[in-house]
Amino acid sequence: MELRQLEYFLAVVEERSFTRAAARLHVAQPGVSTHIRRLEQELGQPLLDRSGPAVRPTQAGTTLLPYARSALSAVSGGRLALDELAGLVRGRLSVGVVTSCSTVPVADLMADFHRSYPEVEIHLSEASSDRLVAGLRAGELDAALIGVASKPPPGLHHLIVxxxxxxxxxxxxxxxxxxxxxxxxxxxxxxxxxxxxxxxxxxxxxxxxxxxxxxxxxxxxxxxxxxxxxxxxxxxxxxxxxxxxxxxxxxxxxxxxxxxxxxxxxIALAWSAERGMSPAGQAFLDLARAALTPV
Structure with missing residues (x-):
């Protein structure tokens, strides 16, 4: 099993298309198909359902998906950690914000982070708290501002702000x-x-x-x-x-x-208690915790 195969598999699942995945990866579409076919042969199970207008993961593909994300995230984190040792922070930061969170200066946080780390690609998304929690657990978000009840969601660190x-x-x-x-x-x-x-x-x-x-x-x-x-x-x-x-x-x-x-x-600033934080994610947490006054 090669990292490239997992990268191609993940791109096809997210794009729901071999063609769009190839365009996203800047490679030829037959190459994507070949690598995924080899991965399926190695694992002995079909990972993608190609029968409909949109490509979907099979049960085996759905099972493999979080492990593929974790493997690619671990490799990316290792590379970024080495960059950090050299005094660099770059890569990608994904932050989620609960809908209509107007009491936290989100725009100021994003602007301050961008000024400090201009090489980091920032992604900001808005959703309900339960979707943001799912994104944190799946490793799709580095941090999120979520609404919490008396008992915060398990598996997350949090800071009430x-x-x-x-x-x-x-x-x-x-x-x-x-x-x-x-x-x-x-x-x-x-x-x-x-x-x-x-x-x-x-x-x-x-x-x-x-x-x-x-x-x-x-x-x-x-x-x-x-x-x-x-x-x-x-x-x-x-x-x-x-x-x-x-x-x-x-x-x-x-x-x-x-x-x-x-x-x-x-409202709590939340991040995963079970996954390692990328250098960009850790830099954002450090900035946010310094800027937001805990309650």
């Missing part, structure tokens, strides 16, 4: 707007507007409801907290969201803190 109350956003004329707090059980008697499953706020809300045996009725979902506020402003329900988003719309929305229990929205 944002910890804010979760509130119910209601219109000023709502009777609830005259109060400072609302018990969770009382709030859940209303239709709720919330972030979708896989986000930190949704996770802590579900966790709190389950711990108190309180059923909840979520009638509307939106990935953008500002959209939640817009829906609440039109009298469509109480928006469950971090306090800063309600404060930004203070002229049209009143944020009432949820109690019994109090619910917190937490």
């Amino acid at each position: 944002v910890d804010e109350p979760v509130v119910a956003g209601v219109v000023p004329e709502d009777p609830l707007a005259a109060r400072d707090v609302v018990p969770l059980a009382e709030l859940c008697e209303r239709p709720l507007i919330c972030l979708p499953r896989g986000t930190g706020v949704r996770a802590v809300l579900e966790e709190a409801c389950e711990s108190r045996g309180v059923p909840m009725r979520i009638t509307m979902e939106a990935a953008d907290p500002h959209r939640l506020v817009q829906l609440a402003e039109r009298g469509l329900g109480a928006a469950v969201l971090p306090a800063p988003f309600a404060r930004r719309h203070g002229d049209r929305t009143r944020g009432v803190e949820i109690v019994s229990p109090r619910i917190r929205a937490r």
Whole structure:
């Protein structure tokens, strides 16, 4: 088994096409096919399903995929570590950010890192927390800013950098707007507007409801907290969201803190506890931990 074979196999799986994989690798398409065919012969099993319009991994290919990624990552990490010894940091940095993470200066972090390490190719992606956690575990991300519940996801190191109350956003004329707090059980008697499953706020809300045996009725979902506020402003329900988003719309929305229990929205800087960190990833972690104040 050769590293080149694994590299070609991984490219075909990610591109779902021999032609696009060859273009990405800057090699001829027959060469890609030949190397993968030899790999399949060596392993004694087909790794790719070529029958459909898009190439897909077989069960054997899916099983091999994380090991191929780990092997290539290990070789790349070794090369980068040697570069680091020579005073160089280059390669690729992949960072994930939970959707609508506006309380962390992500753009400033990226700009500071680029100024310090201009040779590193930076990739930034935005997704729900559960997808970012999956990316960290699969080795697709070096670090991510994720929403976390009371128990952080296993297999990850984390540093809490944002910890804010979760509130119910209601219109000023709502009777609830005259109060400072609302018990969770009382709030859940209303239709709720919330972030979708896989986000930190949704996770802590579900966790709190389950711990108190309180059923909840979520009638509307939106990935953008500002959209939640817009829906609440039109009298469509109480928006469950971090306090800063309600404060930004203070002229049209009143944020009432949820109690019994109090619910917190937490953002954590997270990275894998089970995989070695590349020099670029370690440099980013060092910069981020210095720039972000732990809570």
